[in-house]
Amino acid sequence: xxxxxxxxxxxxxxxxxxxxxxxxxxxxxxxxxxxxxxxxxxxxxxxxxxxxxxxxxxxxxxxxxxxxxxxxxxxxxxxxxxxxxxxxxxxxxxxxxxxxxxxxxxxxxxxxxxxxxxxxxxxxxxxxxxxxxxxxxxxxxxxxxxxxxxxxxxxxxxxxxxxxxxxxxxxxxxxxxxxxxxxxxxxxxxxxxxxxxxxxxxxxxxxxxxxxxxxxxxxxxxxxxxxxxxxxxxxxxxxxxxxxxxxxxxxxxxxxxxxxxxxxxxxxxxxxxxxxxxxxxxxxxxxxxxxxxxxxxxxxxxxxxxxxxxxxxxxxxxxxxxxxxxxxxxxxxxxxxxxxxxxxxxxxxxxxxxxxxxxxxxxxxxxxxxxxxxxxxxxxxxxxxxxxxxxxxxxxxxxxxxxxxxxxxxxxxxxxxxxxxxxxxxxxxxxxxxxxxxxxxxxxxx
Amino acid sequence: xxxxxxxxxxxxxxxxxxxxxxxxxxxxxxxxxxxxxxxxxxxxxxxxxxxxxxxxxxxxxxxxxxxxxxxxxxxxxxxxxxxxxxxxxxxxxxxxxxxxxxxxxxxxxxxxxxxxxxxxxxxxxxxxxxxxxxxxxxxxxxxxxxxxxxxxxxxxxxxxxxxxxxxxxxxxxxxxxxxxxxxxxxxxxxxxxxxxxxxxxxxxxxxxxxxxxxxxxxxxxxxxxxxxxxxxxxxxxxxxxxxxxxxxxxxxxxxxxxxxxxxxxxxxxxxxxxxxxxxxxxxxxxxxxxxxxxxxxxxxxxxxxxxxxxxxxxxxxxxxxxxxxxxxxxx
Numbered sequence: 001x002x003x004x005x006x007x008x009x010x011x012x013x014x015x016x017x018x019x020x021x022x023x024x025x026x027x028x029x030x031x032x033x034x035x036x037x038x039x040x041x042x043x044x045x046x047x048x049x050x051x052x053x054x055x056x057x058x059x060x061x062x063x064x065x066x067x068x069x070x071x072x073x074x075x076x077x078x079x080x081x082x083x084x085x086x087x088x089x090x091x092x093x094x095x096x097x098x099x100x101x102x103x104x105x106x107x108x109x110x111x112x113x114x115x116x117x118x119x120x121x122x123x124x125x126x127x128x129x130x131x132x133x134x135x136x137x138x139x140x141x142x143x144x145x146x147x148x149x150x151x152x153x154x155x156x157x158x159x160x161x162x163x164x165x166x167x168x169x170x171x172x173x174x175x176x177x178x179x180x181x182x183x184x185x186x187x188x189x190x191x192x193x194x195x196x197x198x199x200x201x202x203x204x205x206x207x208x209x210x211x212x213x214x215x216x217x218x219x220x221x222x223x224x225x226x227x228x229x230x231x232x233x234x235x236x237x238x239x240x241x242x243x244x245x246x247x248x249x250x251x252x253x254x255x256x257x258x259x260x261x262x263x264x265x266x267x268x269x270x271x272x273x274x275x276x277x278x279x280x281x282x283x284x285x286x287x288x289x290x291x292x293x294x295x296x297x298x299x300x301x302x303x304x305x306x307x308x309x310x311x312x313x314x315x316x317x318x319x320x321x322x323x324x325x326x327x328x329x330x331x332x333x334x335x336x337x338x339x340x341x342x343x344x345x346x347x348x349x350x351x352x353x354x355x356x357x358x359x360x361x362x363x364x365x366x367x368x369x370x371x372x373x374x375x376x377x378x379x380x381x382x383x384x385x386x387x388x389x390x391x392x393x394x395x396x397x398x399x400x401x402x403x404x405x406x407x408x409x410x411x412x413x414x415x416x417x418x419x420x421x422x423x424x425x426x427x428x429x430x431x432x433x434x435x436x437x438x439x440x441x442x443x444x445x446x
Numbered sequence: 447x448x449x450x451x452x453x454x455x456x457x458x459x460x461x462x463x464x465x466x467x468x469x470x471x472x473x474x475x476x477x478x479x480x481x482x483x484x485x486x487x488x489x490x491x492x493x494x495x496x497x498x499x500x501x502x503x504x505x506x507x508x509x510x511x512x513x514x515x516x517x518x519x520x521x522x523x524x525x526x527x528x529x530x531x532x533x534x535x536x537x538x539x540x541x542x543x544x545x546x547x548x549x550x551x552x553x554x555x556x557x558x559x560x561x562x563x564x565x566x567x568x569x570x571x572x573x574x575x576x577x578x579x580x581x582x583x584x585x586x587x588x589x590x591x592x593x594x595x596x597x598x599x600x601x602x603x604x605x606x607x608x609x610x611x612x613x614x615x616x617x618x619x620x621x622x623x624x625x626x627x628x629x630x631x632x633x634x635x636x637x638x639x640x641x642x643x644x645x646x647x648x649x650x651x652x653x654x655x656x657x658x659x660x661x662x663x664x665x666x667x668x669x670x671x672x673x674x675x676x677x678x679x680x681x682x683x684x685x686x687x688x689x690x691x692x693x694x695x696x697x698x699x700x701x702x703x704x705x706x707x708x709x710x711x712x713x714x715x716x717x718x719x720x721x722x723x724x725x726x727x728x729x730x731x732x733x734x735x736x737x738x739x740x741x742x743x744x745x746x747x748x749x750x751x752x753x754x755x756x757x758x759x760x761x762x763x764x765x766x767x768x769x770x771x772x773x774x775x776x777x
Binding site: 012253260349375433 | 460461463464465471474523568570665718719769770772773
């Protein structure tokens with residue numbers, strides 16, 4: 001299956017190691033479980049301080065459709081329930097569990113091989129109960145992707161796009177989008193049976209939808225998998241090594257030829273659902289084993305790490321504890337990044353727990369960490385040549401720099417997909433993405 | 447409410463994404479463009495002797511001194527290290543006759559740096575190509591000094607090209623097309639004719655141009671549309687009346703055409719940044735150049751064509767591709 005659209009972008013420095021094996025990270029001594037995943041909504045805690053909890057036991061839930069329930073990822077005692085910083089620096093009410101070292105599950109995990117015979121409603125209920133969260137942006141519970149309520153969208157209604165279009169294409173995203181991420185190719189290699197089962201579940205959930213498996217140049221499909229996929233009627237999309245192919249807006253455009261209507265649209269509006277390969281594995285575990293999401297595959301890289309490694313980390317493991325348990329770092333990190341090198345968030349402290357929407361950690365040493373300059377734009381047009389959204393980032397950055405936000409909106413600032421390419425290529429090293437986000441935030445405040 | 451986390455560990459550095467940056471910087475762009483101009487300068491030295499090198503050094507020194515002086519006066523960060531002053535000085539020297547008196551060169555370069563660029567806020571913020579602003583001022587003020595030419599005298603190897611005593615375009619304008627009938631195209635191509643230091647040798651400029659394109663410092667849009675539109679416009683008139691209008695290929699090989707298309711019309715900041723905008727810009731440059739060469743008062747139209755088209759950059763930047771995710775508004 002070939003490209004339906006071309007896009008502008010850059011070739012980023014390739015990963016040194018492709019698809020490192022996924023190892024289990026050691027069991028943490030304590031976990032910090034935030035009761036929300038970005039946004040203002042938080043779950044209600046259903047445990048009390050001092051209570052004994054088992055692995056997989058529900059600790060927080062909410063009636064809100066867009067909020068996934070939270071489960072304890074280790075067994076032990078609830079030490080505290082108090083606000084804790086998440087990776088964005090927001091204080092989120094969190095449940096802190098201290099381990100008893102046993103990792104005893106609430107119920108023995110038993111695999112139900114007849115999971116495909118379940119009713120669709122049952123599948124969705126199991127999925128919701130397991131609290132599987134699709135990695136962002138925006139991070140949202142996976143069940144919301146498959147059955148989302150109609151949300152009023154005045155903008156789209158006015159411009160004539162039918163609301164809540166039926167999903168007709170499901171894209172399984174197996175592309176490691178940016179440097180620092182190396183987990184999806186590895187998941188595809190090690191969990192190919194889960195990927196297949198997941199595709200079957202997705203096909204059952206949305207019986208008319210075409211499933212497309214999007215793989216990058218690192219995703220090698222072995223022969224039996226290819227024939228199985230063909231038998232299921234799954235199309236395979238072979239991507240090339242060009243950033244930002246792995247980012248959802250561009251991936252959708254390349255696979256289906258459709259564009260997400262911006263600024264207010266989402267992928268559901270054009271009938272597409274993108275599911276991350278690692279999330280798909282959790283989906284299978286949720287309906288087959290009734291296993292709640294208590295872990296996450298995280299890629300660890302950067303000069304501080306030395307080699308690129310993939311670990312299956314218990315949710316809520318504090319980054320600092322994780323480093324300690326893995327035997328420390330090779331170099332003192334000056335920058336710790338949650339996410340990929342192009343769009344990730346620089347953490348202000350290592351006291352941040354690994355959450356459901358962190359899929360990579362990069363430890364940059366002093367020699368590796370880059371900084372931006374405050375120099376003026378030289379109007380060279382390099383960013384324009386590379387912008388996948390076909391904007392004029394240089395011009396937008398100047399509008400935002402000098403507070404002319406309305407002008408920036410007229411020049412389609414809100415169509416920026418925040419891939420970070422403009423800042424990557426800028427010869428003056430201006431903080432382009434920072435200025436774009438600043439402008440967007442000012443506009444959102446009205 | 448309990449205090450969340452105490453931050454007693456050493457602070458980490460926080461910044462916005464992306465966390466990796468491309469190695470290429472502004473000085474990278476400037477020094478590679480300088481490197482791309484070295485063949486043209488060497489060709490100038492080869493054909494006109496060390497007077498050409500002397501002029502280039504005078505211009506470059508003046509440009510850097512003026513740049514540093516202006517940045518100091520205006521209280522801005524000293525940015526002479528990025529090589530933009532050197533590039534400006536060298537380009538100015540390359541579009542001047544090797545016979546130019548030193549004071550004219552100094553005046554021209556100083557005007558180019560001060561009035562052409564620094565006064566607008568420095569590199570990339572000037573509306574008009576700074577080199578051409580300086581050149582236009584001295585061309586109009588000191589027409590006699592700017593119009594003194596010497597015969598090429600190759601340092602070794604080649605015989606001096608003795609077919610014409612003035613730059614080919616001057617000959618064409620004054621004596622008509624027949625005067626150029628005997629002139630070998632090879633002389634035009636390698637630069638064995640009178641002219642300005644850097645523009646006589648088309649082959650040397652092309653070597654630099656290929657380097658720039660290969661390094662992706664410039665894109666093909668402006669040079670290709672510039673040269674193609676000039677050639678196509680020329681061939682129409684040549685086909686109608688070859689007695690009055692020269693073969694368009696002679697036009698491409700003479701005067702500033704190639705240097706202008708690859709180095710002057712791609713000057714960062716004074717040209718449009720979108721693909722369609724750049725192509726319209728190039729076509730405009732090509733057409734105006736040929737109109738001035740055919741019917742204008744000046745011999746070579748490249749400089750004024752680029753300056754005129756620079757004025758349209760703001761408009762041409764509005765010619766932009768459809769942005770991602772834009773839905774057609776239903777009225």
